[in-house]
Amino acid sequence: MTGRIAFVALLACAxxxxxxxxxGAIEVVQSAGVSNELIAGAGVQLRGLFQPTERFRVYLExxxxxxxxxxxxxxxxxxxxxxxVDAVENYGELTVQTKGLRFLKAGRYRTPFGLANAxxxxxxxxxxxxxxxxxxxxxxxxxYLEEGADFVAGAPHLSAEFSLGRSADVGTxxxxxxxxxxxxxxxxxxxxxxVGASVLRTMPDQPAYFAFGRATFRGVDARWMQAGVQIRGxxxxxxxxxxxxxxxxxxxxxxxxxxxxxVTALARAEKLDYDTPVAAYRLFTHRYVAATRIRxxxxxxxxxxxxxxxxxxxQHRPTTFDAGVSWALRKDFASGQ
Amino acid sequence: MPARLNSAVRYVVACLACAxxxxxxxxxxxxxxxxxxxxxxxxxxxxxxxxWLDAPAAPPSPGRVTATxxxxxxxxVPRVLAVRVGTQVKMPNSxxxxxxxxxxxxxxxxxLGLYPVGTSRVVRFDKAGLSRIYCNIHPTMGAYVVSxxxxxxxxxxxxxxxxxxxVPDGTYTYHVWRSxxxxxxxxLIAAAGRAVEIExx
Numbered sequence: 127m128t129g130r131i132a133f134v135a136l137l138a139c140a141x142x143x144x145x146x147x148x149x150g151a152i153e154v155v156q157s158a159g160v161s162n163e164l165i166a167g168a169g170v171q172l173r174g175l176f177q178p179t180e181r182f183r184v185y186l187e188x189x190x191x192x193x194x195x196x197x198x199x200x201x202x203x204x205x206x207x208x209x210x211v212d213a214v215e216n217y218g219e220l221t222v223q224t225k226g227l228r229f230l231k232a233g234r235y236r237t238p239f240g241l242a243n244a245x246x247x248x249x250x251x252x253x254x255x256x257x258x259x260x261x262x263x264x265x266x267x268x269x270y271l272e273e274g275a276d277f278v279a280g281a282p283h284l285s286a287e288f289s290l291g292r293s294a295d296v297g298t299x300x301x302x303x304x305x306x307x308x309x310x311x312x313x314x315x316x317x318x319x320x321v322g323a324s325v326l327r328t329m330p331d332q333p334a335y336f337a338f339g340r341a342t343f344r345g346v347d348a349r350w351m352q353a354g355v356q357i358r359g360x361x362x363x364x365x366x367x368x369x370x371x372x373x374x375x376x377x378x379x380x381x382x383x384x385x386x387x388x389v390t391a392l393a394r395a396e397k398l399d400y401d402t403p404v405a406a407y408r409l410f411t412h413r414y415v416a417a418t419r420i421r422x423x424x425x426x427x428x429x430x431x432x433x434x435x436x437x438x439x440x441q442h443r444p445t446t447f448d449a450g451v452s453w454a455l456r457k458d459f460a461s462g463q
Numbered sequence: 464m465p466a467r468l469n470s471a472v473r474y475v476v477a478c479l480a481c482a483x484x485x486x487x488x489x490x491x492x493x494x495x496x497x498x499x500x501x502x503x504x505x506x507x508x509x510x511x512x513x514x515w516l517d518a519p520a521a522p523p524s525p526g527r528v529t530a531t532x533x534x535x536x537x538x539x540v541p542r543v544l545a546v547r548v549g550t551q552v553k554m555p556n557s558x559x560x561x562x563x564x565x566x567x568x569x570x571x572x573x574x575l576g577l578y579p580v581g582t583s584r585v586v587r588f589d590k591a592g593l594s595r596i597y598c599n600i601h602p603t604m605g606a607y608v609v610s611x612x613x614x615x616x617x618x619x620x621x622x623x624x625x626x627x628x629x630v631p632d633g634t635y636t637y638h639v640w641r642s643x644x645x646x647x648x649x650x651l652i653a654a655a656g657r658a659v660e661i662e663x664x
Binding site: 149150151153175177183219228229243245249250281282283313315318320349351352353354356382383384387390421424425427452454455456458460 | 535536537538540542559560561563565567572574576577578579580581582599600601602603605621
């Protein structure tokens with residue numbers, strides 16, 4: 127509710143200054159996939175991007191997804207697969223020109239922690255989320271959403287972000303209601319390197335009879351890209367609830383050079399260490415992923431991935447083969463120009 | 464009438480006379496004006512069509528010429544950009560997420576990597592041709608940059624209209640490019656006050 131009130135207030139402020147040209151777009155992304163874990167999944171994401179004025183944007187997103195089985199994180203990258211329609215991100219964003227403050231956002235948006243954007247997690251080709259980004263592993267779920275207000279201050283090469291809101295999560299890992307969530311982030315860049323550090327203080331997503339206290343996540347992330355090669359990664363050190371810790375991270379190499387044409391190659395190495403006083407519930411695992419994304423025609427692409435994981439996970443098989451196809455359509459429109 | 468005022472009036476009258484004579488002498492000479500026209504494909508007006516005129520004797524552009532290909536709301540704006548060879552195209556990231564802008568096909572080859580929100584990169588299009596611009600992260604993002612070796616070019620708007628500024632009167636070979644079709648050529652006559660119509664099959 128807090129986010130919705132703030133969203134309407136922001137919309138009213140922005141619309142007070144009409145623009146000569148309004149732009150917008152509707153985007154639909156359909157995807158389907160299958161894994162040798164005998165799980166198939168399909169999903170649709172519908173997005174609306176509207177810019178009623180030069181400095182104000184509205185982003186609306188809904189998603190539907192379903193899969194034939196559970197017990198695996200396949201197709202769990204950034205969208206819920208619960209067999210129902212979920213409102214995902216819905217916010218208004220004002221670009222503020224005054225010194226220091228740059229963006230003010232209100233509504234429902236992804237928790238701005240680390241590499242948080244959907245296009246990071248749902249990067250076509252990665253059919254599984256990072257271990258540290260899957261709620262089922264006592265980690266920070268990529269389905270976490272905040273309903274509140276967020277602002278970014280600073281310059282393009284060094285900025286700070288702060289968010290205050292309530293949980294509005296999608297997917298299976300949904301944080302308990304309680305005190306307001308606080309997220310802080312600093313991001314800086316130097317040449318081709320972009321680095322960031324984030325902190326999240328929130329409620330646990332496990333039930334109250336099991337998880338006491340509050341959850342705290344701290345993380346660092348970095349990206350570097352040159353000549354078609356991107357190296358990126360995150361490391362998160364968390365207390366998912368009182369008496370437990372989750373530590374882990376991932377390192378991605380994404381290669382797309384001219385000689386590769388429509389093919390993008392992906393590799394990921396990652397680890398997860400969940401520690402609890404009860405030895406039987408400890409989880410230490412690592413996973414290696416090799417994948418490819420092939421752009422077939424315009425918005426149509428296919429993804430193939432193989433992953434091997436050690437340790438104890440909820441997966442059915444230690445080595446998995448995943449395949450997916452994705453089709454994105456977009457319609458832009460403009461008026462008043 | 465005071466002498467000073469009298470000489471001023473005579474000066475103004477002389478200037479007006481000179482301007483009238485100069486104006487009469489210029490009748491029939493090439494006077495640059497906007498060449499306006501409409502592009503139709505199969506009888507329907509067509510947007511985002513690039514039209515340019517051959518002008519081998521045209522002087523080079525004075526100073527540095529720039530254009531902008533923005534990244535906004537997960538799309539390139541404009542989707543079709545025409546520039547003269549040598550133009551430096553700014554590619555700002557006006558979104559709130561990262562893009563990976565690249566062009567690997569014919570035309571200008573580059574990969575700008577990732578750069579922060581609110582910053583920009585510049586690419587100089589130093590030879591004529593078509594460059595297809597994509598983002599490797601967002602598959603629906605795509606744009607075309609048509610680099611032409613001529614100062615006379617334009618892109619048609621949503622009603623198929625285009626206007627090429629400062630075209631001297633004369634007969635020209637024109638070229639037309641649109642997405643998904645082979646470039647075509649023809650001849651047109653540019654004259655003051657005359658609109659041209661380009662019909663494509």
